[in-house]
Amino acid sequence: MATNEADYNFKDIEATWQxxxxxxxxxxxxxxxxKPKFYVLDMFPYPSGAGLxxxxxxxxxxxxxxxxxxxxxxxxxLHPMGWDAFGLPTEQYAIKTGTHPTETNKRNxxxxxxxxxxxxxxxxxxxxxxxxxxxxxxxxxxxxxQLFRKGLAxxxxxxxxxxxxxxxxxxxxxxxxxxxxxxxxxxxxxNLRQWVLKITxxxxxxxxxxxxxxxxxxxxxxxxxWIGRSEGAEVEFAxxxxxxxxxxxxxxxxxxxxxxxxxxxxxxxxxxxxxLPENRAEVKTxxxxxxxxxxxxxxxxxxxxSGVFSGSYAVNPVNNARIPVWIxxxxxxxxxxxxxxxxxxxxxxxxxxxxxxxxxxxxVVAPPKEADPKDEECxxxxxxxxxSDFLDGLPTAEAKQRITNWLQEQGRGxxxxxxxxxxxxxxxQRFWGEPFPIVWxxxxxxxxxxxxxxxxxxxTTSRDGQVxxxxxxxxxxxxxxxxxxxSFQPSGTGxxxxxxxxxxxxxxxxxxxxxxxxxxxxxxxxxxxxxxxxETNTMPQWAGSCWYHLRYLDPRNWERVVxxxxxxxWGVPDLYIGGAEHAVLHLLYARFWxxxxxxxxxxPQNEPYFKxxxxxxxxxxDGNKMSKSxxxxxxxxxxxxxxxxxxxxxxxxxxxxxxxxxxxxxKGIEGVFRFLKKVWREIVGRDxxxxxxxxxxxxxxxxxxxxxxxxxxxxxxxxxxxxLNTAISxxxxxxxxxxxxxxxxxxxxxxxxxxxxxxxxxxxxELWVRLGGKPSVADAPWPKADDSRLTADEVKIVFQVNGKLxxxxxxxxxxxxxxxxxxxxxxxxxxxxxEGKTVRKVIFVPGKILNLVAG
RNA sequence: GCCCGGAUGGCGGAAUGGCAGACGCUGCGGACUUAAAAUCCGCUGACCGUAAGGUCGUGGGGGUUCGAGUCCCCCUCCGGGCACCA
Numbered sequence: 001m002a003t004n005e006a007d008y009n010f011k012d013i014e015a016t017w018q019x020x021x022x023x024x025x026x027x028x029x030x031x032x033x034x035k036p037k038f039y040v041l042d043m044f045p046y047p048s049g050a051g052l053x054x055x056x057x058x059x060x061x062x063x064x065x066x067x068x069x070x071x072x073x074x075x076x077x078l079h080p081m082g083w084d085a086f087g088l089p090t091e092q093y094a095i096k097t098g099t100h101p102t103e104t105n106k107r108n109x110x111x112x113x114x115x116x117x118x119x120x121x122x123x124x125x126x127x128x129x130x131x132x133x134x135x136x137x138x139x140x141x142x143x144x145x146q147l148f149r150k151g152l153a154x155x156x157x158x159x160x161x162x163x164x165x166x167x168x169x170x171x172x173x174x175x176x177x178x179x180x181x182x183x184x185x186x187x188x189x190x191n192l193r194q195w196v197l198k199i200t201x202x203x204x205x206x207x208x209x210x211x212x213x214x215x216x217x218x219x220x221x222x223x224x225x226w227i228g229r230s231e232g233a234e235v236e237f238a239x240x241x242x243x244x245x246x247x248x249x250x251x252x253x254x255x256x257x258x259x260x261x262x263x264x265x266x267x268x269x270x271x272x273x274x275x276l277p278e279n280r281a282e283v284k285t286x287x288x289x290x291x292x293x294x295x296x297x298x299x300x301x302x303x304x305x306s307g308v309f310s311g312s313y314a315v316n317p318v319n320n321a322r323i324p325v326w327i328x329x330x331x332x333x334x335x336x337x338x339x340x341x342x343x344x345x346x347x348x349x350x351x352x353x354x355x356x357x358x359x360x361x362x363x364v365v366a367p368p369k370e371a372d373p374k375d376e377e378c379x380x381x382x383x384x385x386x387x388s389d390f391l392d393g394l395p396t397a398e399a400k401q402r403i404t405n406w407l408q409e410q411g412r413g414x415x416x417x418x419x420x421x422x423x424x425x426x427x428x429q430r431f432w433g434e435p436f437p438i439v440w441x442x443x444x445x446x447x448x449x450x451x452x453x454x455x456x457x458x459x460t461t462s463r464d465g466q467v468x469x470x471x472x473x474x475x476x477x478x479x480x481x482x483x484x485x486x487s488f489q490p491s492g493t494g495x496x497x498x499x500x501x502x503x504x505x506x507x508x509x510x511x512x513x514x515x516x517x518x519x520x521x522x523x524x525x526x527x528x529x530x531x532x533x534x535e536t537n538t539m540p541q542w543a544g545s546c547w548y549h550l551r552y553l554d555p556r557n558w559e560r561v562v563x564x565x566x567x568x569x570w571g572v573p574d575l576y577i578g579g580a581e582h583a584v585l586h587l588l589y590a591r592f593w594x595x596x597x598x599x600x601x602x603x604p605q606n607e608p609y610f611k612x613x614x615x616x617x618x619x620x621x622d623g624n625k626m627s628k629s630x631x632x633x634x635x636x637x638x639x640x641x642x643x644x645x646x647x648x649x650x651x652x653x654x655x656x657x658x659x660x661x662x663x664x665x666x667k668g669i670e671g672v673f674r675f676l677k678k679v680w681r682e683i684v685g686r687d688x689x690x691x692x693x694x695x696x697x698x699x700x701x702x703x704x705x706x707x708x709x710x711x712x713x714x715x716x717x718x719x720x721x722x723x724l725n726t727a728i729s730x731x732x733x734x735x736x737x738x739x740x741x742x743x744x745x746x747x748x749x750x751x752x753x754x755x756x757x758x759x760x761x762x763x764x765x766e767l768w769v770r771l772g773g774k775p776s777v778a779d780a781p782w783p784k785a786d787d788s789r790l791t792a793d794e795v796k797i798v799f800q801v802n803g804k805l806x807x808x809x810x811x812x813x814x815x816x817x818x819x820x821x822x823x824x825x826x827x828x829x830x831x832x833x834x835e836g837k838t839v840r841k842v843i844f845v846p847g848k849i850l851n852l853v854a855g
Numbered sequence: 856g857c858c859c860g861g862a863u864g865g866c867g868g869a870a871u872g873g874c875a876g877a878c879g880c881u882g883c884g885g886a887c888u889u890a891a892a893a894u895c896c897g898c899u900g901a902c903c904g905u906a907a908g909g910u911c912g913u914g915g916g917g918g919u920u921c922g923a924g925u926c927c928c929c930c931u932c933c934g935g936g937c938a939c940c941a
Contacts, residue, residue: 218859218936225858225937232941250941263941305939328939335940342941348856349939420940583936654879656868661934665867671879674894681894726869729878736878739895798874803922805874829908843921849873853921 010644043578131544138479228420249336254399276311433538477514
């Protein structure tokens with residue numbers, strides 16, 4: 001017991017019970033316990049220097065309530081917490097102050113952990129993980145090496161997003177409207193050599209398996225749209241005067257007869273060959289302009305079409321029509337084949353282009369009669385083919401089939417599927433990330449190195465004219481730790497600060513043991529030593545969070561990512577709660593890695609998160625997003641100081657539906673604080689002893705018994721459905737009722753305290769003890785609702801006349817229609833409305849309503 | 856432009872097609888107090904009415920139904936996502 005105090009002293013109570021939970025390891029999850037397991041996971045935070053935000057406890061409280069509820073219901077609950085600690089702010093701080101990120105990180109984590117502990121969450125801290133801990137990133141590197149060996153990690157020079165402010169490249173997913181997702185800095189296209197993960201190899205599965213996931217529909221749709229599967233056909237167009245043919249992708253092969261020109265992207269490899277001498281100057285200018293255009297300009301909302309004629313012609317395979325080949329930046333090199341057949345009569349973009357440049361528009365699909373006549377000009381819908389020779393009269397779907405078969409027979413095309421999803425750009429030019437466990441060696445040395453260090457197809461680059469090939473360091477030698485650096489500034493050459501460390505970078509490398517010595521020293525003896533250069537890129541912040549849900553199962557395992565028996569026992573999270581902002585970043589990447597690990601046999605499930613829920617955003621009191629500049633930021637520490645953690649937890653849940661965006665209201669927290677004080681007063685008398693209202697023996701007040709049963713049932717169901725706001729309302733109704741009663745059975749109030757415990761655990765522990773319970777209340781089995789109390793002898797029937805409420809009456813539960821009808825007719829408020837009318841129809845819903853239709 | 860989600864008192868919100876506004880906040884009135892705080896009690900959608908009671912009312916318009924906040928169609932506004940992806 002914390003105190004013998006008469007008043008609700010949340011400070012003492014919360015400190016006491018937090019200490020109790022820690023000392024007794026109350027929330028330790030037991031491996032292989034015979035109870036059914038329940039794994040509930042929060043998206044782990046980035047431990048920023050700013051400390052915990054008021055939004056963090058929202059999701060964390062929700063999972064905590066679920067975890068404590070499940071525990072009370074007899075589950076072996078795993079509820080862990082950790083740190084997604086690689087990231088830019090820590091590194092920026094290091095650049096500014098010279099403080100090593102490890103130092104900053106340690107401090108920030110201690111601060112975050114303290115804040116989280118003061119909220120009283122039932123985490124199993126023995127499983128705490130930190131993505132920047134070499135013991136953790138060792139396994140991030142290990143998974144990368146498996147990807148590398150399977151050919152799913154490769155190096156490619158390609159136009160990538162470069163952020164000059166951050167001095168690093170960013171993935172597609174990290175760029176929003178031409179700006180970096182983190183920090184909102186402008187980004188530009190640069191051709192750079194980068195590590196890329198072949199997430200596209202999993203595109204079909206990432207899409208198809210969405211159907212098995214219990215996720216918010218909007219998030220599933222976002223992923224679906226991001227993966228962007230479209231079925232269509234590839235068609236080969238012969239080119240005049242050029243040997244190569246031009247391959248295009250189209251989703252509308254049925255409109256092939258309407259193709260009146262072709263467009264290739266300015267970056268298309270055939271631009272040069274297709275440009276006739278007299279067009280050269282113009283094309284060159286255009287291509288250069290397109291290259292200089294920022295992507296924001298290129299995808300500008302105005303979308304003013306531009307392009308130039310190459311001078312060359314292609315041949316439409318279906319009718320041998322000669323059609324001009326244009327170069328235009330509305331065709332993207334990065335999608336499909338970088339070339340299209342333009343059908344201006346049936347594609348909006350082609351139509352705009354054709355109009356602007358006076359190109360032929362040939363209609364080949366007749367719209368259905370009900371189509372909007374203003375679509376006459378350009379009809380992109382489905383209809384019936386016309387002007388299409390052997391396709392005439394066929395509806396779109398059949399025409400597609402027919403022409404695709406024809407192309408296949410002619411060897412001029414085939415059915416294909418395209419995805420919008422691009423491979424995942426995986427390298428960053430930063431210090432504070434996982435180093436790639438990769439060494440670059442010469443072609444000759446590569447040949448001598450064992451196959452278990454290489455992918456089937458070599459990953460190759462060139463440096464200063466020399467061809468280099470990538471080999472993995474031996475798994476046994478992991479982790480490859482971040483070296484000490486003098487400066488955290490990126491190198492001036494677009495490489496990470498690691499490139500500034502010749503001792504670390506240029507090495508003699510023993511490919512069998514992973515040992516390395518600086519290259520300036522003499523080559524050590526032994527056959528396995530080769531000259532090597534380390535990879536200087538580091539992994540993006542997403543890497544560590546791709547698999548952290550697995551490490552919690554077995555956080556200190558030195559031999560494996562996770563013990564298969566533990567992976568089997570705990571499985572994947574039964575509930576995952578976190579923000580919706582990760583819909584296509586973390587949640588897509590983690591699915592990819594998890595599926596890959598499934599394929600390797602490391603885990604027995606093919607998806608990491610079957611049930612996902614997004615908590616909403618808590619806005620400032622003024623209804624705006626909380627921000628320092630608006631001065632509307634609410635600090636959790638000061639709320640805890642003023643009202644306590646229990647009140648904060650309760651209030652965040654009481655604000656509204658968990659998934660909703662809702663404003664903070666300082667007055668509102670006083671309401672839940674008042675509720676806690678009322679609960680306290682019902683149990684603790686003014687003298688600090690048990691309230692004299694509490695009696696032993698059974699509950700004597702039938703209404704109390706009924707309301708208790710209803711409350712148990714509602715709180716139970718609401719927690720399962722994450723309707724935590726209405727669960728709290730119900731508890732308020734219950735306590736308001738108790739306040740009006742003369743006396744309450746000890747057992748009644750004990751059960752109520754159990755219901756409160758997941759929401760306000762500290763005060764519940766304290767009251768539980770004061771009621772004679774043995775700590776912890778978390779160990780007490782969840783109360784069962786006495787359903788017999790819920791079936792009343794009498795029910796209220798509402799009387800309506802013509803659908804309007806006119807009165808009500810209590811009737812015996814099983815009352816027959818005739819009885820109720822008689823009551824209604826004679827009801828003083830109903831009768832006047834029936835005067836002079838005949839009842840034409842009676843609708844009777846037993847136990848609910850009697851509606852008289854009269855006229 | 857396309858795809859989602861939403862709109863309910865002064866505010867946050869509640870409501871298996873069946874009493875709209877639970878619960879909380881705010882406001883008003885009252886009790887306790889020398890006083891204040893705290894606590895407790897009552898009222899608190901709009902309009903008409905002394906009252907009993909009545910009329911209206913869930914963004915707007917239409918529909919289905921004995922009955923619609925809830926289901927269907929159209930529109931407005933707000934939020935989110937995608938956006939030249941062929």
